[in-house]
Amino acid sequence: MVPLRDENPTRSKPYVVYGLLILNILIFLVEIRLSPNQLEQFFDTWALVPAQLSDSFSGQIDQPGREWFTLISSQFLHGGFLHLGGNMLYLWVFGNNIEDQLGPVRFTVFYLGCGVLAGLSQWIFAPASTVPTVGASGAIAGVMGAYILRFPKARIQTLLPLFIFITVVRVPAILFLGFWFVQQALYGLLSLGTDVNMGSGGVAYWAHAGGFVFGIILGPLLGLLKPRQDSF
Helix, strand or coil, X not given: CEEXXXXXXXXXXXXXXXXXXXXXXXXXXXXXXXXXXXXXXXXXXXXXXXXXXXXXXXXXXXXXXXXXXXHHHHHHCCCCHHHHHHHHHHHHHHHHHHHHHHCHHHHHHHHHHHHHHHHHHHHXXXXXXXXXXXXXXXXXXXXXXXXXXXXXXXXXXXXXXXXXXXXXXXXXHHHHHHHHHHHHHHHHHHHXXXXXXXCHHHCCHHHHHHHHHHHHHHHHHCCCCCCCCCCC
């Protein structure tokens, strides 16, 4: 299922969401201009590599702060056009309402915090993996977790392929996002013990599931469920 838009109007412009979209696209444009060797070095420096993070925690790296920073920097890297396009679509559909509810400052803290906790969730299940973890999926999963909690009845216009036919249906957020979360959790369970250590096809399913759960937890702590107050 592919979300096209939600029937959930906002009362403010989502400037942080706009900024995140632009920043992710700009960084991806830098990536595609790099040679294969340069891109590998770029990911080795700025992507989250669980094995390197494990070494930093055990004191085997001289500058552990750089590895810890990859929990943030990896959120702005992507592995291809589809990876970037899918993430930005979900951020566009669900992010504006959460920013509208939290306000730009708290939404920024929420978004980055969910991304960091999602990365740590993936690290917990694959601490020895040398496969770089990249993408905004964990942070956006947190946004989706907050959305299902705050707007469970909002209708999502969804592109639904049925064999050779494609149709658009209106699906409640609790059904659309609930199905997505169950899918990620099941794939995560099936990926346990695999050689890739990031899930089938290199997808960090535990980062997705972890980000979703932490979005549900962090959202209320930052005022997600309180009546929205307009600010200057």
